[in-house]
Amino acid sequence: MNKILSIKQLTVEYDSTTIISNLSFELTKGDFLCVVGPNGSGKSTLLKTILGLVKPKSGTINVAAKTLGYMPQENKISDIVPASVTEIVETGTLNQNLSRAEQKKRIAASLKTLGISKLRQKTFSELSGGQRQKALLARAITASNELLILDEPSNNLDHRSKLSFYATLSRLNESGYTIIMVTHDLDHDNLVGNMILSLDPSNRFFGATAEYVERIHHDH
Amino acid sequence: MITSIIEMLQYDFIQRAIITGIAIAISAALLGTTIIPRRQSMLGDGLSHVAFGASAIAISLSFSPLYTALPCAIAASIIITKFANHKNTNSESLIAITSASALAIGTLIISISGSNIDLNAYLFGSILAVSQIDLIASLIVALVAVTCFIIFRKKIFAITIDNNFAKSIKINTDFYDLVISILCASIVVIGMKALGALLISSLLIFPVSTAIQFTKNFRQTCIASTVISCICLTIGFTLSYTYSTPSGACIVLVNLAAFILANVYRKI
Structure with a gap:
């Protein structure tokens, strides 16, 4: 099995409050993990800890991927100064030692994959919610061709845009990406991914999506 | 206007x-593009008040204002930027507290020391006060700022719009926060003599605020912020020379006019 992420006995504290306690799980290449749980259960903190933005109190995190593609919540992007879609996606190519030609090729490929090539010169603030999410996802896939880490990417999207966005994620997953996604949408109609991690303190779970659904049905 | 420019350029101190x-x-225009977002x-306002307070202490102790204000402003800039990145800190309140405290300390020291320095010149600026050292220092700062923006513009942009993403791609x-903090403090301290402690920060804000009305x-x-900033400064200086009015005030008002015009243009 090709392990891409291994977390062992992870504990994260913030201002002396334990956010994540003794968490362990592993992902293999090609997994699509949905991280669920109530507000304050540590979903975003887990992502930030994997990204190295938050230091854990104890435990280990081993990431086998060479690069990570992070997609924050859409409202975390500063749009006071205008930025074009190309400029935003281009930041995903930084620190990869790519030539200018390779950068351009990578940007064009990411925009094409997400069907937003026509928007490349548009200003980010002019885009609709769904288009913004695609631009940020394009930046993430430009930054990594292995592991995507997405923080509530379907926030502020209507039902139709959500379904379209999830279909895009499923396609990326089928093309080889491992995906970790924090989501509030555990609607059975639009379940995505093969694995679920529930950080609900009263109902912690890590396993296959089908098993989780069965467990929820059984509990009800 | 052109005649005025040619006439005033004959004087060394004006040049x-x-x-x-x-x-x-x-x-300032370049730095404004990353500070405002x-x-x-x-x-800039907070740092200019720190520089004012430090200059007041330096003058009362017969030290060089520039060499005292510069490290103080750099230290304040680094501390503010560091705390601003902390989740539990309200950076606006921190800047306001620093700004008011430094201004109060400066005013009190000038009052107690009985120093006969021209407070108006420090608060509102005087083109007569710009020395050869200021000229060299400003050229060095400009060279460093322009070089940073040419070489690191994309990384500065990445940090500006999304600091966490920038960290995630290593x-x-x-480092960039430190460079930006040092440059900001240097601009404020060096520019304070010409524009005054109360008005120097406007150079960080106005040109970018004007430019974003029409840039994409x-x-x-x-590019637009830099061009606007240079044009407004030249017109402001010329008006200041022609009508014998404070240079800082003239430059700020020309910037204000440009900002209003850009807003009108955007609405049309």
């Missing part, structure tokens, strides 16, 4: 002031 002013205008518009955000991307914003 010095204009070159210093343009160097500061270019650096990070909601640190008032950083951009050394602390970050690159355009950097």
